[in-house]
Amino acid sequence: xxxxxxxxxxxxxxxxxxxxxxxxxxxxxxxxxxxxxxxxxxxxxxxxxxxxxxxxxxxxxxxxxxxxxxxxxxxxxxxxxxxxxxxxxxxxxxxxxxxxxxxxxxxxxxxxxxxxxxxxxxxxxxxxxxxxxxxxxxxxxxxxxxxxxxxxxxxxxxxxxxxxxxxxxxxxxxxxxxxxxxxxxxxxxxxxxxxxxxxx
Numbered sequence: 001x002x003x004x005x006x007x008x009x010x011x012x013x014x015x016x017x018x019x020x021x022x023x024x025x026x027x028x029x030x031x032x033x034x035x036x037x038x039x040x041x042x043x044x045x046x047x048x049x050x051x052x053x054x055x056x057x058x059x060x061x062x063x064x065x066x067x068x069x070x071x072x073x074x075x076x077x078x079x080x081x082x083x084x085x086x087x088x089x090x091x092x093x094x095x096x097x098x099x100x101x102x103x104x105x106x107x108x109x110x111x112x113x114x115x116x117x118x119x120x121x122x123x124x125x126x127x128x129x130x131x132x133x134x135x136x137x138x139x140x141x142x143x144x145x146x147x148x149x150x151x152x153x154x155x156x157x158x159x160x161x162x163x164x165x166x167x168x169x170x171x172x173x174x175x176x177x178x179x180x181x182x183x184x185x186x187x188x189x190x191x192x193x194x195x196x197x198x199x200x
Contacts, residue, residue, distance in 0.1 A: 007091040016088040026089065033082035037156065039075035041149050043068050051142035053133025062129050093163050100163075103155035110148045117141040 010016060019025050046068055049055040056064060087094050094100045121128075121138035128134055134142070 003095070004092065007095055010088045010091040013088060015085075016091075019085060019089050026086070029082050029085050033079055033086065036075045036079035036082060037153065040072055040079055041153060043072040043075065044145060044149055047072075048142035048145050051134040051138045053139075057132040060130050061134065062125050090163065094159070097159060097163055099155045099158040103152055103159065106148050106152045106155065110145060110152070113141055113144050113148065 019029065046056065047065060050057070050059070050061055050064060117138060121135050121141070124135070128138075133139065
């Protein structure tokens with residue numbers, strides 16, 4: 001099965017059809033997605049500002065991360081679930097959308113950025129845990145994290161402006177001549193041109 005057929009099968013699934021046909025279901029899922037994304041960004045913002053030495057400098061980083069990151073992961077799971085539900089309703093359009101692909105790439109890069117932190121400054125937290133600011137490597141990770149998550153939010157809004165929930169429409173049959181329909185066709189009797197509606 002090629003990717004187009006797979007995406008089409010997602011759109012034709014009972015779940016996707018139900019979401020598309022329900023008046024309130026898609027807006028509810030979209031609103032929940034926005035709330036989840038706001039929680040993800042908000043909690044990450046607190047961590048990054050602590051690493052940069054801008055906020056909560058008197059608190060232990062390790063303790064703060066332990067208290068906050070569990071909410072980050074819970075919100076991320078909610079965001080991923082609702083994002084998947086929205087995707088299946090119009091999979092072909094989303095898949096080929098430039099801003100959607102950019103958002104997915106940024107999500108992967110943010111994950112790699114987090115891994116870099118764990119492999120560098122994360123291994124020496126016991127040295128700077130209670131220091132007002134983190135080492136340079138951690139600050140660089142925090143700055144990149146903020147830049148990428150702000151970009152993710154922007155890409156998400158641009159996706160909404162460049163896609164719709166409508167299914168991909170098939171092109172009109174080649175036998176339909178819209179010029180004849182709009183302008184009318186000459187009457188064989190030599191009278192006034194008529195349109196298909198007139199002939200009915």
